[in-house]
Amino acid sequence: VSRTGTLRAAVLLLAAAAVAPGCGSSSTGFRGLPYPDPAPPADFALSDQHGAPFRLSDHRGKIVLLFFGFVHCPDVCPTTLATWSKVREQLGQDASRVAFVFVTVDPERDTGAALREHLAVFGADFVGLTGTLEELDPVYESFGIFHEKMRFGASANAYIVDHSTRVLLIDAQGRLRLSYGFETSSGNLLHDLRLLLEE
């Protein structure tokens, strides 16, 4: 390799490093996908896994992570919840400034008890929300959440729900700020939470 070749390679590397400081990072410094014009989403009120009311706007001042899934979900939901478990653990004391909120797309089976037992495995303070379809539908609509029941057998219980997989982040000012695709690593999520906790 000639000297100019080596130099050129070094310059290219430096340029690349300047343009892309981190995997998937954007000009905002966040690893997640930023909403171009962050604004508070429509408020909602549902019931948590202990039967207590949960109103989104009551959680201003905290960062809220929202994920829509269901307890019988074999693959996608436990993967996301396991990532949240790691994030929660690595946040240490700062975890109290973040609400991890799992909203069901299967209210038929996801009673408070089902959510309570399921979420206890992943994080003692994770919030599981359910409600009637009349209560849930506007929430799905407001966040653009797709869900569709798919049967895989004859029995009434033999169905799964195809659903949206993005994790949505509402910042401490109550603005829908960032979103994360399925399989976002705990490291990338943690990176953004730490940046936001310093704001």
Add this chain to the structure above:
Amino acid sequence: VSGVRPHPPGPPALVAALALVASCAPAGPDLAVREAWSRPTIAREGEARTAPAAPGVAYLTIVNRGRAGDRLLSVRSEVCSHPEIHETRIAGDRASMVHVEEGIEIPPRGRVELRPGGYHLMLIGLARHLREGETFEIVLEFERSGPIAVTADVRRP
């Protein structure tokens, strides 16, 4: 019941010869199934002692060292009545689960990972709960290599 009795052990030479033949079988030794694991199931109120209603899931890696391809056709396991090969497909933001009826192609000198968010074994009709630290057997049926048994660890990812 007058079932088939096990054969008495043959002379050592015969056993050795059979072992040699087995090791030369065309595709069997070319496939290895590794890192099989399954998530613990969650006991719900009132059903702690019985079987869970929700399906279980298992993941593993298939490595093919051979020059010939193969195909995973089906699976069976002692822990459930109706295991199926599924694939989570994520298009845009939507995850949908597809029952992979045609099986999974295992390319020559290739590997296929069954992992979260992709191919997985859905354990429908679990006979019992799967608890962290336990193991159970899964038998994978391949087009060329025939059945290969693997032990899955029940653990958190």
